[in-house]
Amino acid sequence: MHLAVLGINHKTAPVELREQVSLNDASCVSLTGTLLDDESITEVVPFSTCNRTEVYVVSSRPEVGRRELLEALARTAAVERRELEGCTYFHEGEQAVSHLYRVAASLDSMVVGEAQILGQIKQAYEDSHERESTSILLNRLFRHALEVGKRVRTETKIGENPVSVSSIAVELAKKVFEDLRGRTVLLIGAGEMTELTATYLVDEGIENIFVANRTIERAREMAEKFDGRAVPFEGLADYLPITDILISSTGAPHYVVRKGQVERAMRMRRNRPIFFIDIAVPRDIDPGVNDVNNAFIYDIDDLNEVAAVNAGAREKEARKAESIISQEVDNFIHWMSSLEVVPTITALREMGEEIKRAELQRVLGKLDSLSEGDRNRIEAMAAGIVNKLLHSPTVELKHAANERGGYLYIESMRRLFKLNGTSEGRD
Amino acid sequence: MLNTDNLVIAEEILFIATVITYLVSSVLYIWHLVTRNRRAVVMGFVLLALGLVAQTASLLLRWYTSGHAPMSDTYESLSLFAWGVVLAFIITERFYPVKSAGAIVVPSAFLISLVALIFYEDPADLVPALQSYWLWIHVSIAMIAYGLFALAFGAGFFYIVQEYLLKKQYENVKTAFVLLLAGLGAVLGLWFGSWWSEPEMVIDAAGNPDKIYAGIDIIKIIGSLAVGLLLGLILGSLAGRGAARPAFSTRLPSLDVLDEVSYRAIAIGFPMLTIGIATGAIWADIAWGRWWGWDPKETWSAITWFYYGAYLHTRLTLGWRGRHSALIAVTGMAVVLFTYFGVNFLLSGLHAYA
Numbered sequence: 058m059h060l061a062v063l064g065i066n067h068k069t070a071p072v073e074l075r076e077q078v079s080l081n082d083a084s085c086v087s088l089t090g091t092l093l094d095d096e097s098i099t100e101v102v103p104f105s106t107c108n109r110t111e112v113y114v115v116s117s118r119p120e121v122g123r124r125e126l127l128e129a130l131a132r133t134a135a136v137e138r139r140e141l142e143g144c145t146y147f148h149e150g151e152q153a154v155s156h157l158y159r160v161a162a163s164l165d166s167m168v169v170g171e172a173q174i175l176g177q178i179k180q181a182y183e184d185s186h187e188r189e190s191t192s193i194l195l196n197r198l199f200r201h202a203l204e205v206g207k208r209v210r211t212e213t214k215i216g217e218n219p220v221s222v223s224s225i226a227v228e229l230a231k232k233v234f235e236d237l238r239g240r241t242v243l244l245i246g247a248g249e250m251t252e253l254t255a256t257y258l259v260d261e262g263i264e265n266i267f268v269a270n271r272t273i274e275r276a277r278e279m280a281e282k283f284d285g286r287a288v289p290f291e292g293l294a295d296y297l298p299i300t301d302i303l304i305s306s307t308g309a310p311h312y313v314v315r316k317g318q319v320e321r322a323m324r325m326r327r328n329r330p331i332f333f334i335d336i337a338v339p340r341d342i343d344p345g346v347n348d349v350n351n352a353f354i355y356d357i358d359d360l361n362e363v364a365a366v367n368a369g370a371r372e373k374e375a376r377k378a379e380s381i382i383s384q385e386v387d388n389f390i391h392w393m394s395s396l397e398v399v400p401t402i403t404a405l406r407e408m409g410e411e412i413k414r415a416e417l418q419r420v421l422g423k424l425d426s427l428s429e430g431d432r433n434r435i436e437a438m439a440a441g442i443v444n445k446l447l448h449s450p451t452v453e454l455k456h457a458a459n460e461r462g463g464y465l466y467i468e469s470m471r472r473l474f475k476l477n478g479t480s481e482g483r484d
Numbered sequence: 485m486l487n488t489d490n491l492v493i494a495e496e497i498l499f500i501a502t503v504i505t506y507l508v509s510s511v512l513y514i515w516h517l518v519t520r521n522r523r524a525v526v527m528g529f530v531l532l533a534l535g536l537v538a539q540t541a542s543l544l545l546r547w548y549t550s551g552h553a554p555m556s557d558t559y560e561s562l563s564l565f566a567w568g569v570v571l572a573f574i575i576t577e578r579f580y581p582v583k584s585a586g587a588i589v590v591p592s593a594f595l596i597s598l599v600a601l602i603f604y605e606d607p608a609d610l611v612p613a614l615q616s617y618w619l620w621i622h623v624s625i626a627m628i629a630y631g632l633f634a635l636a637f638g639a640g641f642f643y644i645v646q647e648y649l650l651k652k653q654y655e656n657v658k659t660a661f662v663l664l665l666a667g668l669g670a671v672l673g674l675w676f677g678s679w680w681s682e683p684e685m686v687i688d689a690a691g692n693p694d695k696i697y698a699g700i701d702i703i704k705i706i707g708s709l710a711v712g713l714l715l716g717l718i719l720g721s722l723a724g725r726g727a728a729r730p731a732f733s734t735r736l737p738s739l740d741v742l743d744e745v746s747y748r749a750i751a752i753g754f755p756m757l758t759i760g761i762a763t764g765a766i767w768a769d770i771a772w773g774r775w776w777g778w779d780p781k782e783t784w785s786a787i788t789w790f791y792y793g794a795y796l797h798t799r800l801t802l803g804w805r806g807r808h809s810a811l812i813a814v815t816g817m818a819v820v821l822f823t824y825f826g827v828n829f830l831l832s833g834l835h836a837y838a
Contacts, residue, residue, distance in 0.1 A: 327803035
């Protein structure tokens with residue numbers, strides 16, 4: 058059994074190519090079919106997200122490799138093979154296991170530590186399982202990969218410390234308010250960033266949303282999306298006393314919120330805090346607002362600074378994750394070797410028995426003058442030669458099952474002695 | 485009848501175990517704050533709870549062997565204080581997300597119990613003046629109030645730090661830690677110094693007891709104070725440097741929770757203190773034939789009462805909250821500590837035990 062993966066991701070290919078190679082359900086089915094047509098390929102799992110497309114296969118011949126997979130993928134995606142070739146990576150055996158585990162732990166993701174990847178792997182595996190294109194090895198590999206992904210998430214803090222500006226803003230807001238449910242947010246400027254941040258806030262339970270924009274139509278549009286209300290841009294200061302969180306990103310060349318306005322609002326709201334997120338360049342909110350008691354203001358530089366610190370923290374956690382992964386890869390490889398070793402030894406023994414039987418038949422047929430005792434001695438000698446010859450390989454194979462990279466010995470053995478069949482059946 | 489000597493030994497061993505448990509728990513809580521290791525905070529909490537059980541057993545044993553509530557000497561009263569702080573924290577921690585505040589509350593409990601251990605004395609019969617069921621009522625209520633004020637202090641301190649962090653005033657974070665630990669170091673130094681020194685008790689012309697410190701004692705006290713202050717400064721600047729960075733705020737509880745914990749603790753602590761003072765006055769009337777005599781302890785408890793009264797007053801009528809309120813809660817602890825210990829060690833009066 059030989060495990061291999063061919064893939065293409067955000068590190069190796071531009072987005073245009075990734076889009077072309079991206080697999081939908083139908084192309085997954087056709088790719089699986091194409092590959093399984095090859096007699097030696099027994100298991101296939103195609104896996105595709107917006108950042109990567111990969112195909113995992115198990116074959117009985119180690120020669121089945123990069124070329125076949127590349128061809129099949131190129132054909133399915135209707136891309137030139139040559140175009141694809143330089144943008145793909147190919148791993149076999151232990152490296153392939155390690156690759157899948159790193160993907161599952163989101164170490165290979167664009168945003169290290171992102172949470173979606175596990176669900177995507179689970180889906181891809183379940184689809185393949187339903188198509189009956191997986192068997193003993195990939196079943197075990199993918200289930201194990203999901204466990205490894207979970208283990209990394211619980212044992213390291215790789216998923217904590219947000220690294221995007223919007224989620225950092227939300228996290229900081231929660232350090233002022235603890236619970237965002239029922240709070241009021243005022244959005245100034247109906248841009249993309251404001252909208253994204255507002256989406257995160259709504260997820261946290263923000264209920265009242267006001268939108269102010271220079272063109273009131275844009276404000277109405279956005280307010281509608283969040284079930285909020287458009288308010289006049291000129292009178293936005295009137296809403297400060299009831300605003301808990303303010304997000305501003307207008308293209309205004311001057312301050313939209315001034316210190317005096319905040320001071321007045323603060324008196325009216327009896328010092329309940331206001332959290333200002335200023336993602337505009339140039340800034341919309343007078344930095345002096347930070348001096349007002351219970352007013353907190355974060356501009357884009359502040360948020361980026363936190364992002365850099367958090368990215369550093371994730372880096373550190375990624376190192377811990379790597380050591381978990383290498384440990385788990387060892388476990389899997391060990392299992393893979395032990396899975397192979399018994400059938401290999403049986404096949405080796407059977408081969409020896411077969412040769413012995415055939416040779417004895419041939420020789421003893423010609424020597425019919427031998428006594429019963431001499432016959433027995435010759436038979437014993439033949440058995441002795443076979444046993445002594447196979448003794449050391451058998452012992453070594455048993456050891457190999459417990460060794461790192463031991464499956465290489467098993468594979469060599471199968472190849473050198475042309476041992477086939479046995480463990481390849483589907484479960 | 486059980487052998488009382490063995491019970492006293494068991495009580496002391498239990499208390500030493502408590503102090504060690506609090507120390508390990510403190511380390512785990514601080515470790516959690518620094519590394520955000522979840523296992524550390526779980527283990528810290530389990531140890532803290534075990535420590536509380538051991539301390540409760542120790543206090544109950546002492547109650548049994550001495551035949552009176554454990555509130556008569558310095559050791560008993562300090563142990564009870566630490567017990568109150570830990571209990572208040574364990575309860576609060578179950579209801580509010582304030583785990584990280586354990587990094588200051590638990591070490592405080594450890595230090596209080598450590599000082600209690602220094603003052604350890606075998607249980608003794610009550611001096612006649614304290615032989616009254618009022619002791620139990622008066623002291624336990626005052627102790628609950630002190631425990632709550634200690635909690636308000638912890639929450640208030642973290643409020644100030646968290647607010648500076650969220651306002652990106654990192655220099656102030658350093659200052660806050662330096663002030664806190666230097667203050668703590670000074671108080672502990674003073675404590676140690678006064679325990680180390682051996683003042684002579686005299687009766688002054690008016691017939692009141694007074695303490696006379698010889699030159700060597702003054703050197704001991706000032707020396708300990710200086711060493712405590714220096715250690716506090718060093719630890720404070722180290723802690724401040726560790727905390728003063730952009731993402732550290734995510735490790736501390738939110739302002740909302742810290743403000744509320746501080747406020748609730750004082751809102752319950754203040755009426756407790758009021759009852760404590762009132763029961764004290766009743767007892768004073770019974771024991772000494774007067775309600776109120778401006779004895780140092782009485783005077784300082786009145787100051788404490790006004791101080792926390794001011795906290796509630798500014799909050800409820802002026803709408804203060806946040807940093808201003810937190811500052812009162814933090815500085816209030818100094819007033820409490822002085823009322824509780826300073827009066828006993830530095831001033832003489834009817835309340836001086838030990």
